[in-house]
Amino acid sequence: MTTTAETMRKLTYREAVREAIREAMQKDERVFLMGEDVGRYGGCFAVSKGLFDEFGPERIRDTPLSESGFVGAGIGAALGGMRPIVEIMTVNFSLLAADQIINNAAVLLHMSGGLFNVPIVIRLATGGGRQVAAQHSRSLEGWYAHIPGLKVLTPATVEDARGMLWTALEDPDPVLIFENSGLYNMEGTLPVEAGAVDIDRARMRRPGRDITIISYAASLFKALEAAEILAREGIEAEVIDLRTLRPLDDTTLLDSVARTHRALIVDEGWRSGSLAAEISARIMEGAFYELDAPVERLCSAEVPLPYAKHLEDAALPQVDKIVDLVRTMVGGHG
Amino acid sequence: MKTRKNATTRAEPVEREHGLHLLRSMIRIRRLEDKCAELYTTTKIRGFLHLYDGEEAVAVGVLEALTLDDAIVATYREHGHALIRGVSAGCILAEMYGRQEGCSRGRGGSMHLFDDRTRFYGGNAIVGAGLPIAVGLALADKMQEKSRVSCCFFGDGAVAEGEFHESLNLAALWRLPVLFVCENNLYAMGTALRYTQSVTDIAAKAASYGMPAAAVDGMDVLAVEAAAHLAAEAIRAGEGPQFLECRTYRFRAHSMYDAELYRNRAEVEEWKKRCPIATFTERLRDAGQVSDDDLAQIEAEVAREISAAVAFAEAGSQEPLEDLTRFVYSERRMP
Secondary structure (H helix, E strand, O other), X not given: OOOOOXXXXXXXXXXXXXXXXXXXHHHOOOEEEEEOXXXXXXXXXXXXXXXXXHHOOOOEEEOOOOHHHHHHHHHHHHHOOOEEEEEEEEOOHHHHHHHHHHHHHOOHHHHOOOOOOOOOEEXXXXXXXXXXXXXXXXXXXXXXXXXXXXXXXXXXXXXXXXXXXXXXXXXXXXXXXXXXXXXXXXXXXXXXXXXXXXXXXXXXXXXXXXXXXXXXXXXXXXXXXXXXXXXXXXXXXXXXXXXXXXXXOHHHHHHHHHHHOOEEEEEEEEOOOOHHHHHHHHHHHHHHHHOOOOOEEEEXXXXXXXXXXXXXXXXXXXXXXXXXXXXXXXOOOO | OOOOOOOOOOOXXXXXXXXXXXXXXXXXXXXXXXXXXXXXXXXXXXXXXXXXXOOHHHHHHHHOOOOOOOEEEEEOOOHHHHHHHOOOHHHHHHHHOOOOOOOOOOOOOOOOOOEOOOOEEEEEOOOOOHHHHHHHHHHHHHHOOOOOOEEEEEEHHHHHOXXXXXXXXXXXXXXXXEEEEEEEOOEEOOEEHHHOXXXXXXXXXXXXXXXXXXXXXXXXXXXXXXXXHHHHHHHHOOOOOEEEEEEOOOOOOOOOOOOOOOOOHHHHHHHHOOOHHHHHHHHHHHOOOOOHHHHHXXXXXXXXXXXXXXXXXXXXXXXXXXXXXXXXXXXXXXX
16 A cells, blocks of 8 residues: 555544544435534534534434433434434443443344344443543443444544444444544544445454454553563564454454464453453353463453542553563463 | 324214224224233243233224324333234234244244334333334434324333433424323332322323323223324424323233232222223214124124134244344345
8 A cells, every 4th residue: 555645644533533423424314413412512522523513403413411312212213214323422321321222222123023223323432541430431332242233343543433433324233333532632644535444353453473462442552552562572462453342353363363372352341241251252262272371351450440540540451561461471481 | 094184072973984993993902912811821922911901992092193104112012002003913913922924023022013014113111211212213204304203102100211201301302293192001010100100190291391291081092082183183283292191091910920919809890890992882882873783793803803813823933043143133234
């Protein structure tokens, strides 16, 4: 691929999501955005800033603080021929809409014997690390990935933030897109004509031979940073970005582990009953004889996220912890 | 299902043919439910089974005011609604038999009847969860400038759920074409309304959201029909959501597991005197519009329909086990 300054441009993750929404609204008049403060306020994280003026109050629709009501209305609108993008301010508030997401969106196709699919896209901010304490810091994307009937996307890169939305809107079934709030200010470089990307494959973000670090969203960048530090010590870590938590792309994971023979999963979710546990089990089932060491997991400490910075930092996966863990896993067996 | 220009009121006589049609509709529901109860005791039907006996006037009266273009969202007590909407008794019973010929391929059972041809968006078994869906269907219609009604049935129990209040607020705020129909049978499963609501006047609660709300005798099919026509016409005229509280009573237990310890026989017997089928039959008889022969003919026709439905369900087939994980995700993309 040849790229020049003229064909590439810089933009933030936030701008990428906004562009994706704008493009979808321009391409398909069935698409509309609905959620708390998405219109006049411009979005809690300023993602939809400016869209209200561009598209008006019908298509950039402010809602009351009625998560169950407006998520359910999104489901109904999807059944009625629209292509709603419903924004839930953060995953924490999605618990107020869990009934609609889990009891309705995820099961209507099945309960109706295939008669009624629900083409809704729900966007949610997720993640900790901003000192906003236990009720605003959860990473429940892995928990939603437990539910058959849902698809769960976790764009980490600006390219995915730009490209996953359209593919999700084209999907006939409910898709949840988790945007880690720590990434909104991250800058990236994209081709001018960047557009839709696939939503069903994991991606290798860094090649390596000694260990596979599997991660997604904000933790991905911690894993990449750790890999750079480890490379100076002669340890080459391969870093896989899951991108989609449901369905999981087993093939990419297992292929990588077959090359590196070690695997570490870095996940901001809690360890018990976690997505990391699921991936670990799949590696055990699918690549047990390839392993030179037990699969390890680095997850959040089993505690509601505390406010104090030193405690919150200690609760979340961090670069130094990844480095230490990889050294232990690879040390003496390289 | 035609749209009548002039809503019939209590005082007006009903045309003979229309009267017989309403009576036949209610009898069809009653006989289907009787058959379901029988089939449950012989273990042909399993799972939860919630029967509609006593409440027939509500589904029949309301659906009379709607067209096939309108959308319906119902509850887990929805056999009657599906039947009157146009789902065949055979497909309904086959669903309860768990057969792939059922209207939901046996994936849903008694509580989850669906039909795309008649825009029947299901029996929903989470109390209150259907209301936001109806709001969304109406939102889609409004945004697409389609003049259709989204009708949502729910019970008095749903009034205590947050989704009830969120939905009424959204529908009124956005002036959406929703017909909310509360089937107030006085009990949320086994707990009486007076033990769960600080204000038991449900129509008053709805009115507080700024939408026209009427309470109607849910045991009187003509009263329900008239009120539903007025509400549907207002919605089609662009006047926003309308609310109908139908005061009714369920003659049978909440479900087949219910020992009915929370209400006494005398109360049930008192309500049975107001049976919507018996009282309407009397009314037609008094007006000289129905004869014993008519009644016998209706009963015979309905008996044939139910017996054919049972035969259809009995002859149904089991979905192959290889298909177990189908319909979790769509099998084809859409435009």
